[in-house]
Amino acid sequence: MSVENVLDTENLRKSYAVPGRPQFFAVNDVSMSIAPGEIYAFLGPNGAGKTTTIKMVSGLLEPSTGTVRIAGLDPFSDRRALAQLGTVLEGNRNLYWRMTCHENLLYFGVLKGMSFADARARSRALLERFSLTGKRNAQVQALSRGMQQKLAIAVALMHRPRLLLLDEPTLGLDAHASIEVTAMIRDLIADGVSILLTTHQLDVAQALAHRVAIMSSGRIVKEARMADLLAEYAKNVYEIQLADEMCPERVRVLEASYTVSYSNQCLQLACDADGLYEALSIIRPAQVQSVRRHQSDLTSIFIALTQEGAPANA
Amino acid sequence: MLSLFMIEFDRVLRLQLRYPLEFVSGLLILTLLFYGLLVGAQHMTGVDNFGDNLDGIIIGYGTWIIVVAGLSQIPGDIAGEAQRGTLESVFLAKYRMDSIFLARSIAGSLQNLVLTFAVLLLLLWLTERSVSFPPAAMLAVITTILASISLGFLAGGLALKFKQVGRALVLVQYPLLFLMITPFETMQAEILNLSLLLPVVPSAITLRELTVAGKDLGDSHIIAALLNAAVYLGVGMFFFNRYVRSVKANGLLGGH
Numbered sequence: 029m030s031v032e033n034v035l036d037t038e039n040l041r042k043s044y045a046v047p048g049r050p051q052f053f054a055v056n057d058v059s060m061s062i063a064p065g066e067i068y069a070f071l072g073p074n075g076a077g078k079t080t081t082i083k084m085v086s087g088l089l090e091p092s093t094g095t096v097r098i099a100g101l102d103p104f105s106d107r108r109a110l111a112q113l114g115t116v117l118e119g120n121r122n123l124y125w126r127m128t129c130h131e132n133l134l135y136f137g138v139l140k141g142m143s144f145a146d147a148r149a150r151s152r153a154l155l156e157r158f159s160l161t162g163k164r165n166a167q168v169q170a171l172s173r174g175m176q177q178k179l180a181i182a183v184a185l186m187h188r189p190r191l192l193l194l195d196e197p198t199l200g201l202d203a204h205a206s207i208e209v210t211a212m213i214r215d216l217i218a219d220g221v222s223i224l225l226t227t228h229q230l231d232v233a234q235a236l237a238h239r240v241a242i243m244s245s246g247r248i249v250k251e252a253r254m255a256d257l258l259a260e261y262a263k264n265v266y267e268i269q270l271a272d273e274m275c276p277e278r279v280r281v282l283e284a285s286y287t288v289s290y291s292n293q294c295l296q297l298a299c300d301a302d303g304l305y306e307a308l309s310i311i312r313p314a315q316v317q318s319v320r321r322h323q324s325d326l327t328s329i330f331i332a333l334t335q336e337g338a339p340a341n342a
Numbered sequence: 343m344l345s346l347f348m349i350e351f352d353r354v355l356r357l358q359l360r361y362p363l364e365f366v367s368g369l370l371i372l373t374l375l376f377y378g379l380l381v382g383a384q385h386m387t388g389v390d391n392f393g394d395n396l397d398g399i400i401i402g403y404g405t406w407i408i409v410v411a412g413l414s415q416i417p418g419d420i421a422g423e424a425q426r427g428t429l430e431s432v433f434l435a436k437y438r439m440d441s442i443f444l445a446r447s448i449a450g451s452l453q454n455l456v457l458t459f460a461v462l463l464l465l466l467w468l469t470e471r472s473v474s475f476p477p478a479a480m481l482a483v484i485t486t487i488l489a490s491i492s493l494g495f496l497a498g499g500l501a502l503k504f505k506q507v508g509r510a511l512v513l514v515q516y517p518l519l520f521l522m523i524t525p526f527e528t529m530q531a532e533i534l535n536l537s538l539l540l541p542v543v544p545s546a547i548t549l550r551e552l553t554v555a556g557k558d559l560g561d562s563h564i565i566a567a568l569l570n571a572a573v574y575l576g577v578g579m580f581f582f583n584r585y586v587r588s589v590k591a592n593g594l595l596g597g598h
């Protein structure tokens with residue numbers, strides 16, 4: 029456990045006592061850490077334990093076992109840890125609907141320990157930064173869902189936290205608002221904020237995260253740097269486009285030694301670089317139009333990883 | 343801590359000014375309710391004229407409004423915020439939950455005090471009665487508020503656990519009304535002394551003695567009221583904090 033990390037969790041577990049059911053771990057043995065300026069994304073099917081993990085990190089939920097450290101401090105026993113944290117929970121329940129943008133910023137800023145004067149100045153700056161100045165005195169209920177989400181993030185940033193927790197930040201937003209909020213989150217890195225986010229939208233994770241953890245049934249089944257993950261799953265799939273049909277015998281020869289699929293004069297081939305040359309020699313007389321290495325995206329990796337794991341708890 | 347209290351007061355004030363109709367409707371409902379209770383009581387007791395007792399009943403009624411407001415503030419807040427989903431955001435604060443809800447209760451009670459005084463003035467004017475209000479009575483008002491907030495903490499703890507406490511709260515309002523208008527000060531010494539152990543009762547007695555009887559009381563009354571409020575507040579906050587911890591352990595926040 030390093031003090032330089034903004035967040036460290038070790039063997040985090042949470043079991044809920046549900047009458048009439050055997051002990052069940054919503055989160056099981058989760059260890060992870062986030063460095064300053066890093067964006068870390070939790071992916072996983074419904075019920076995987078993402079929100080439960082976020083709540084344990086934010087101090088809302090006490091871990092059954094294991095530890096959470098925010099910049100070295102325990103969010104359960106040390107209130108200074110809470111001052112380092114900004115949290116946006118799932119959905120539109122982070123704000124007071126009958127209060128205006130400015131009032132929400134002010135209120136939650138003071139609740140995080142800011143002075144009135146500081147909170148007022150910070151509110152002005154954040155409204156400006158997120159293009160909400162025109163809505164300063166508008167009640168939250170009158171804002172669009174996208175604006176509400178931007179405001180919720182601004183509220184979480186009021187006290188200049190070092191770690192921002194975002195549970196499904198683009199949930200329920202239309203494409204335009206989703207792109208706007210995603211860009212806004214990426215820009216926060218310039219301020220040196222670290223971010224832990226959960227999302228179902230893989231494009232959002234792919235656009236934002238430096239590292240991803242894929243959760244399934246309470247466990248992290250895969251954790252990797254985003255670039256490595258994409259590279260690892262992309263490395264051995266080639267797509268060979270032919271100019272005309274290949275004779276079925278040769279396809280059968282290929283099938284004997286490769287994982288391969290063939291349709292519409294196009295071969296999908298899973299192999300390493302040497303294997304590619306061998307495969308090409310088998311294909312030989314047929315005319316090759318193009319050879320392309322697959323750019324796999326997070327969606328296919330995600331599906332592959334979460335399918336092989338145990339089914340999610342309902 | 344001062345910032346916390348100021349922001350809660352600021353919030354109460356802004357919402358009050360934004361929704362002024364709530365004040366007017368509160369005034370109307372509470373005045374009509376008094377007349378409803380009065381007519382009902384006359385019908386049941388067969389007494390047409392409460393005479394000087396009416397002053398005591400009006401003051402008791404005012405005390406009751408303060409008590410009900412203090413009692414329902416925290417559980418009402420918790421149930422409402424749990425339903426709207428903002429409760430968890432409040433739990434993310436840097437302050438302890440008991441401090442936040444104490445600040446909220448004090449701010450809410452001050453707001454309610456304005457309403458209570460308005461109702462009392464209206465009732466005194468309508469019934470053509472008058473009472474005195476010496477400065478010492480303000481102290482008794484403060485102990486009344488603190489004692490009622492202690493009940494709010496107890497009810498708030500239960501609200502954290504059971505979510506739905508609205509109906510139970512309506513039920514305890516009537517025994518409380520009875521406690522607030524019962525003139526224990528005119529009863530035997532043993533009963534009077536025992537009544538001092540009941541929540542808010544010493545404050546209610548002090549208020550009546552000061553305003554209705556216009557008595558010049560010694561310090562003992564207000565000290566009893568203060569002690570009663572402090573003990574109940576301690577107990578209320580202790581239970582509230584236990585429920586806060588249990589909610590964090592069992593994940594009941596946000597309603598599962």
Ligand SMILES: Nc1ncnc2c1ncn2[C@@H]1O[C@H](COP(=O)(O)OP(=O)(O)OP(=O)(O)O)[C@@H](O)[C@H]1O
Nearest residue numbers: 044054073074075076077078079080341342593598
């Ligand atoms: N308070 C609770 N009591 C009992 N079980 C709970 C409680 N909160 C969550 N769970 C269970 O814990 C598991 C993990 O839930 P969690 O909300 O963390 O999943 P998630 O990954 O956030 O899912 P989603 O993608 O749907 O938001 C689920 O099976 C859920 O039913």
Ligand SMILES: [Mg+2]
Nearest residue numbers: 078079080118
């Ligand atoms: Mg979730």
